[in-house]
Amino acid sequence: MAFTTLGGCGAQASVRLAPQNGILGSNSKPFAGIILKKPQQVGSLPLRARGSIFSSPRRLFSPKAAAPKSGDSIRIAVLGASGYTGAEIVRILANHPQFHIKVMTADRKAGEQFGSVFPHLITQDLPRLVAIKDADFSDVDAVFCCLPHGTTQEIIKSLPRHLKIVDLSADFRLRDINEYAEWYGHSHRAPELQGEAVYGLTELKRDDIRNARLVANPGCYPTSIQLPLVPLVKAKLIKLTNIIIDAKSGVSGAGRGAKEANLYTEIAEGIHAYGITSHRHVPEIEQGLTDAAESKVTISFTPHLMCMKRGMQSTVYVELASGVTPRDLYEHLKSTYENEEFVKLLHGSNVPCTSHVVGSNYCFMNVYEDRIPGRAIIISVIDNLVKGASGQALQNLNLMMGLPENMGLQYQPLFP
Known part of the structure; x- marks a missing residue:
């Protein structure tokens, strides 16, 4: 696979290199980007x-679950949709061919149209925001949970077991519940789920994520x-x-x-x-x-x-x-x-x-x-907000649903 040249930020770093067994040559040349003919x-x-x-990026589909057919609709709920990560999930999903949002919660904005909360997304055909207690998950396949830490554990514990869940809070990232209590100031309220949760750093945990029901999305x-x-x-x-x-x-x-x-x-x-x-x-x-x-x-x-x-x-x-x-x-x-x-x-x-x-x-x-x-x-x-939160969450859910990992994520960076 050819290695694509990517630009820097304009400023150049000063790189000082001493020759190592004649491999690096002059110490005025940077090492990065030089490809050796023989392995070092x-x-x-x-x-x-x-x-x-860690795992192969070529395995795009889950070995245990049949991949959804092309064009099949996968029904999504976004909990905590009025925050930045919730809005970013909605923006990214606008170009996803198979994920379609059916439920959106925001307790303080319940009853409002999403476009009135985030006018830049007013063109999207989205359900009205509801309080979590009023959310109906009977018509949902998967959930993005974008709630603040500390509130997520009991909510996820109450969700139907058939749902695939990607949690963007910090509530399931630490395996040791005692360590969680030490750093977050309260005991873990769903320790039985903590043992089930898979840490979702996609490139390094891909094989575990494919077979997970609950994924703890990493922090930024x-x-x-x-x-x-x-x-x-x-x-x-x-x-x-x-x-x-x-x-x-x-x-x-x-x-x-x-x-x-x-x-x-x-x-x-x-x-x-x-x-x-x-x-x-x-x-x-x-x-x-x-x-x-x-x-x-x-x-x-x-x-x-x-x-x-x-x-x-x-x-x-x-x-x-x-x-x-x-x-x-x-x-x-x-x-x-x-x-x-x-x-x-x-x-x-x-x-x-x-x-x-x-x-x-x-x-x-x-x-x-x-x-x-x-x-x-x-x-x-x-x-x-993307690789550090909502983009990686979508990357993970794609894997969990047996879809190509990059589906809906091929946005190029904005510049300037």
């Missing part, structure tokens, strides 16, 4: 392994961070200590609720760190990295709020394993994701930029050598 190895590990190390920060880090940790290319993550998100990541801290006059003209050492995505990220490493991983993670509507960048600083170069990291990520439609490594020193993924389900990333010997810098960008 670190110990016994082949860095050019074919395809994903964990998506942007785990996509580059999990393959590297699993392959033992980076050390498990001193992983530092500096992440930044648009204000839509904080939700649509009215909050003083998110007012324009509070946010504009500044960068705001928050959740320092205590952000609730920390245990989710550490859970994924610990699984990959098969030993406990602890990270240093600081998120920041940026004065922009949407977009997310995670800048990750890692320490290389013995004998590993930054180029090795790039080549391994490239071989892992070379057949993936929605995860792309940029060529050369091009810098991933949030403005180049807006409105799309893409994750762009690249790897750079740090000026500190033995360290590398990884930059990963997504649209926090």
Whole structure:
């Protein structure tokens, strides 16, 4: 498969490389994008392994359930449709040929037309918003749950068992219910469902998602961070200590609720760190990295709020394993994701930029050598409302329903 050249953000990163056994050549040339004729190895590990190390993107249909026939209508409910992720689900589904929305809930907007809540979607033929208690699920096949965390567990527990569910809250992401209670401040109200839930980081958990009834959609920060880090940790290319993550998100990541801290006059003209050492995505990220490493991983993670509507960048600083170069990291990520439609490594020193993924389900990333010997810098960008939420949720439900994974998701980024 040819590797498509993708542009950077305009600014070029300064990449300093020392020759490694004559492979890299002049240290003035970037390593990224150079394809080796022979596989490079670190110990016994082949860095050019074919395809994903987790699951094959070529298996588009569920092996256990007959795929819906082309044109069959799959009936969808969107719970919490008046929030940003709910609206994004509706926008994306406008181009889906087989998913059709039958139920939409929004307790505070019950009785209203969806187009009056989100005028940009007024052209869509949608049911009137209802309160959850009044929702009728008898004519529904699958549910996107876009409710705030803490309210979702009991609602999902009460839903009919025949429904396929993708939960976009944080209520089923952490397997350890005691850890959930520690980070979210209350006990888990549906522990029996927690054992059933599958974590839905699509590119890395594809085979599990296909056969799931309940999928816990990942958080936006964990998506942007785990996509580059999990393959590297699993392959033992980076050390498990001193992983530092500096992440930044648009204000839509904080939700649509009215909050003083998110007012324009509070946010504009500044960068705001928050959740320092205590952000609730920390245990989710550490859970994924610990699984990959098969030993406990602890990270240093600081998120920041940026004065922009949407977009997310995670800048990750890692320490290389013995004998590993930054180029090795790039080549391994490239071989892992070379057949993936929605995860792309940029060529050369091009810098991933949030403005180049807006409105799309893409994750762009690249790897750079740090000026500190033995360290590398990884930059990963997504649209926090699409790949970080609603787009990945649709990617997951496509798999759960035995449909092509990319169905309804081939939106190209908006630029400028």
